Amino acid sequence: MAAPAAMPDEGRPDAAAPPAIELRGISKAFGPVQANRAIDLTVARGTIHGIVGENGAGKSTLMSILYGFYRPDAGEIRVNGEPLVIADSQTAIRAGIGMVFQHFKLVRNFTVLENVILGAEDGALLRPSLARARAELTGLARDYQLEVDPGAVIDELSVGHQQRVEILKALYRRADILILDEPTGVLTPAEADHLFRILRGLRDEGKTIILITHKLREIMEVTDAVSVMRRGEMVATVRTAETSPAELAELMVGRKVLLRVEKPAARPGEPVLEIRGLRLIDAEGVERLRGIDLDLRAGEILGIAGVSGNGQSELLELLGGFPEVAAKLSGEVRMAGRPIPLTGRGADAAGRRALGIAHVPEDRQAEGLIMDFHAWENAIFGYHGDPEWGAALLRNDRIRAHAAAEMERFDVRPLDADLPAKSFSGGNQQKLVCAREMERHPALLLVGQPTRGVDIGAIEFIHRRLIELRDAGTAILLVSVELDEVMALSDRIAVMFDGRIMGERMPGETTPGELGLLMAGVTDTGRAPDAAGIPPGHRPEPPDPAHPHEGGLPQ
Amino acid sequence: MDYATILQILDSAVRLMTPLLLACLAGLYSERAGVFDIGLEGKMLMAAFAAASVAAVTGSVWLGLIAGIAGSLILAAVHGLASITFRGNQLISGVAINFLASGLTVLLGQKIFGLGGRTPSLAGDARFGPVTLPLAETLRGVPVLGPFYAEVISGHTPLVYVALIAVPLTWWLLFRTRFGLRLRAVGENPASVDTAGVSVTRLRYAAVAIAGLLCGIAGAYLATGLSAGFVKEMTAGRGFIALAALIFAKWRPWPALGATFLFGLFEAIANRYPNIEIGPVTIPSMFMNALPYILTVIILAGFVGRAIPPRAGGEPYVKER
Numbered sequence: 001m002a003a004p005a006a007m008p009d010e011g012r013p014d015a016a017a018p019p020a021i022e023l024r025g026i027s028k029a030f031g032p033v034q035a036n037r038a039i040d041l042t043v044a045r046g047t048i049h050g051i052v053g054e055n056g057a058g059k060s061t062l063m064s065i066l067y068g069f070y071r072p073d074a075g076e077i078r079v080n081g082e083p084l085v086i087a088d089s090q091t092a093i094r095a096g097i098g099m100v101f102q103h104f105k106l107v108r109n110f111t112v113l114e115n116v117i118l119g120a121e122d123g124a125l126l127r128p129s130l131a132r133a134r135a136e137l138t139g140l141a142r143d144y145q146l147e148v149d150p151g152a153v154i155d156e157l158s159v160g161h162q163q164r165v166e167i168l169k170a171l172y173r174r175a176d177i178l179i180l181d182e183p184t185g186v187l188t189p190a191e192a193d194h195l196f197r198i199l200r201g202l203r204d205e206g207k208t209i210i211l212i213t214h215k216l217r218e219i220m221e222v223t224d225a226v227s228v229m230r231r232g233e234m235v236a237t238v239r240t241a242e243t244s245p246a247e248l249a250e251l252m253v254g255r256k257v258l259l260r261v262e263k264p265a266a267r268p269g270e271p272v273l274e275i276r277g278l279r280l281i282d283a284e285g286v287e288r289l290r291g292i293d294l295d296l297r298a299g300e301i302l303g304i305a306g307v308s309g310n311g312q313s314e315l316l317e318l319l320g321g322f323p324e325v326a327a328k329l330s331g332e333v334r335m336a337g338r339p340i341p342l343t344g345r346g347a348d349a350a351g352r353r354a355l356g357i358a359h360v361p362e363d364r365q366a367e368g369l370i371m372d373f374h375a376w377e378n379a380i381f382g383y384h385g386d387p388e389w390g391a392a393l394l395r396n397d398r399i400r401a402h403a404a405a406e407m408e409r410f411d412v413r414p415l416d417a418d419l420p421a422k423s424f425s426g427g428n429q430q431k432l433v434c435a436r437e438m439e440r441h442p443a444l445l446l447v448g449q450p451t452r453g454v455d456i457g458a459i460e461f462i463h464r465r466l467i468e469l470r471d472a473g474t475a476i477l478l479v480s481v482e483l484d485e486v487m488a489l490s491d492r493i494a495v496m497f498d499g500r501i502m503g504e505r506m507p508g509e510t511t512p513g514e515l516g517l518l519m520a521g522v523t524d525t526g527r528a529p530d531a532a533g534i535p536p537g538h539r540p541e542p543p544d545p546a547h548p549h550e551g552g553l554p555q
Numbered sequence: 556m557d558y559a560t561i562l563q564i565l566d567s568a569v570r571l572m573t574p575l576l577l578a579c580l581a582g583l584y585s586e587r588a589g590v591f592d593i594g595l596e597g598k599m600l601m602a603a604f605a606a607a608s609v610a611a612v613t614g615s616v617w618l619g620l621i622a623g624i625a626g627s628l629i630l631a632a633v634h635g636l637a638s639i640t641f642r643g644n645q646l647i648s649g650v651a652i653n654f655l656a657s658g659l660t661v662l663l664g665q666k667i668f669g670l671g672g673r674t675p676s677l678a679g680d681a682r683f684g685p686v687t688l689p690l691a692e693t694l695r696g697v698p699v700l701g702p703f704y705a706e707v708i709s710g711h712t713p714l715v716y717v718a719l720i721a722v723p724l725t726w727w728l729l730f731r732t733r734f735g736l737r738l739r740a741v742g743e744n745p746a747s748v749d750t751a752g753v754s755v756t757r758l759r760y761a762a763v764a765i766a767g768l769l770c771g772i773a774g775a776y777l778a779t780g781l782s783a784g785f786v787k788e789m790t791a792g793r794g795f796i797a798l799a800a801l802i803f804a805k806w807r808p809w810p811a812l813g814a815t816f817l818f819g820l821f822e823a824i825a826n827r828y829p830n831i832e833i834g835p836v837t838i839p840s841m842f843m844n845a846l847p848y849i850l851t852v853i854i855l856a857g858f859v860g861r862a863i864p865p866r867a868g869g870e871p872y873v874k875e876r
Contacts, residue, residue, distance in 0.1 A: 106744065
């Protein structure tokens with residue numbers, strides 16, 4: 001796995017040449033929010049320079065300034081030693097700066113070639129530009145392992161390949177300095193490894209690369225130097241070889257981080273959720289759940305580990321009140337001993353909430369929040385029918401006060417309930433959702449990817465809250481693709497693969513390696529999988545209090 | 556129905572198609588650049604009035620044409636200002652333009668000419684006359700094709716040929732030039748254009764201006780080619796029919812020609828046969844006259860395949876944080 005060390009670290013940066021990028025005292029405010037405060041940064045030529053920081057630390061703003069998307073309020077930029085006012089992207093491009101945005105700026109129904117030449121055409125007619133670009137792309141693809149079919153339409157490409165198109169766009173414009181904003185957020189591990197090989201190749205050709213990320217593993221793996229940002233300020237710049245993930249993490253949040261979650265042993269109580277033989281076929285006719293059996297008691301966390309796309313999302317959505325995920329369903333789900341409806345009335349989110357089921361959905365922006373609505377409005381979605389908010393007319397003053405108190409308890413920053421949800425960073429958006437769903441002490445909490453795209457400080461906070469909620473007696477079903485998270489939080493771990501539960505483990509008695517094998521679908525031989533021995537529906541079941549007269553005499 | 560009648564209907568269809576085609580191409584430029592334009596109707600109406608007025612006063616149809624284009628461009632500038640610079644709602648801006656044109660033309664017409672909102676009838680050089688294409692009379696003797704060439708292809712006003720030439724020209728501009736590539740990109744993902752260092756605003760203004768130009772020609776043709784003067788509300792919903800044709804054509808130039816010809820043909824048939832008798836049943840003229848509009852509703856309701864509009868259509872471009 002380890003990359004061949006190309007050169008000693010000391011030899012790479014050319015001491016005589018001016019730094020590729022020099023920022024002096026860059027400041028930028030958006031209204032009341034100071035996104036960047038007096039930032040100094042020096043990036044040496046021919047290096048991979050990492051910039052880390054929590055979500056909302058100001059990394060992306062700083063890079064957008066460098067690419068001419070925003071004008072700084074104050075400060076000076078030097079590129080290759082020359083002072084430069086970057087008024088627009090065109091200036092940045094001419095200065096040899098290229099940017100790969102987190103959300104790709106590609107025209108989805110254009111071909112790779114058309115996207116590459118857009119804005120960098122040779123003349124008024126397309127044909128010669130396309131011909132030259134095709135030849136040049138072939139060369140670039142060969143030199144940097146950036147193979148992609150020039151004639152392919154973007155929509156047909158994988159995310160990894162779309163990212164290559166973005167890199168090619170920058171290189172085609174003769175970029176010497178390449179900025180990548182959270183490039184691995186959308187990539188599979190294999191795609192990320194390939195990207196790192198590409199980046200090392202580019203560096204070895206003398207290009208300068210700025211890598212923005214909040215993943216410390218990537219920083220340690222690929223960068224030569226790393227700068228840490230915290231709350232709009234540049235905290236430190238260190239050589240990667242001379243630092244450690246723990247030190248970087250501490251610099252990022254400004255205090256020691258609990259990398260392990262401290263938690264007392266669980267004291268499971270009454271059964272809350274029982275799932276028997278749940279099968280689900282989706283609209284495309286794919287069987288997403290193939291007979292799921294799970295039990296969850298009050299006061300415990302059941303973690304579901306697995307590579308995403310193995311049925312976890314469907315399970316969570318069905319339980320959370322999105323019955324439309326299923327075209328065909330069978331099996332039974334009981335809540336506190338009573339069967340709950342899986343289709344039709346009562347199977348929707350309102351019905352679930354009435355049963356005491358709260359849901360932190362996997363995609364907070366699409367399902368957890370309405371991004372254009374204020375934080376205080378978002379604070380009661382799903383509970384907006386509660387009488388405490390008024391009958392026919394909403395008591396906005398009460399809702400505002402409630403939201404502000406909730407946000408304070410969950411340390412949401414900025415603490416301003418009148419901002420739209422989209423103005424908060426990812427971690428703070430997640431805290432808004434968590435606050436709404438957890439503050440009511442539900443009997444059952446469904447949590448999907450609680451810390452996806454969330455910074456370390458917020459991760460720690462959300463984890464602690466989940467443990468507190470568990471200790472207060474809530475049953476928690478946790479779905480996460482982060483194995484570390486599942487192992488740290490869960491009292492029991494169930495591994496899902498291809499719509500089945502491959503096995504259950506206690507976190508203290510298993511290893512990531514063993515779980516990894518189960519996640520890859522390697523059959524569990526030590527213990528029989530739940531579904532293998534006893535067919536669903538044939539297990540001994542508790543008496544059904546919903547139908548006490550079943551089998552009895554008609555009245 | 557003999558061959559001569561068919562030719563007459565086709566000839567009429569080409570003439571009736573022309574304003575629709577020009578307006579449809581106008582909408583194509585605008586919407587391909589991400590600016591919805593339901594103000595085609597208003598711009599055409601304004602252009603028709605301006606063209607007829609100036610032609611009536613000066614006696615020159617060419618000055619009329621220039622006035623028509625200018626009138627349409629002024630409204631296009633309003634639309635651009637509202638929807639591009641001030642990032643307003645494009646539909647509301649379009650509706651406002653339609654109302655403005657509808658009221659202003661009648662008001663000004665009454666004030667200037669005192670004829671109840673019409674302009675004086677145009678004659679002679681104040682109207683576009685037919686252009687006889689080379690060899691039209693010589694070839695008339697050739698069986699089938701000769702009369703077709705002489706009747707349907709030849710003998711239209713210059714603006715008909717402008718509209719027909721605009722189709723391949725638009726195709727070429729859109730798919731073979733740098734301008735076209737950027738125009739299509741700005742309607743699909745303006746951020747891609749912006750990050751490439753090209754001005755989204757300038758491109759969208761260019762598209763809206765081209766739309767204004769084409770609507771201007773369409774309006775001038777209505778008042779000085781198809782008719783002999785301006786009449787209140789003379790566009791009669793053609794701007795909306797052009798929008799329906801644009802959706803039908805899925806925002807592509809050649810299919811736009813086909814779609815607008817179809818609408819022209821319906822109108823021509825309705826004009827020729829007010830009442831169609833099929834055995835004992837008589838289809839009333841009202842139905843035939845309503846046919847283009849019924850077809851519009853059917854197309855807009857999405858019965859004709861799935862038409863995917865430009866992705867960024869209708870959305871003002873704001874740089875994201």
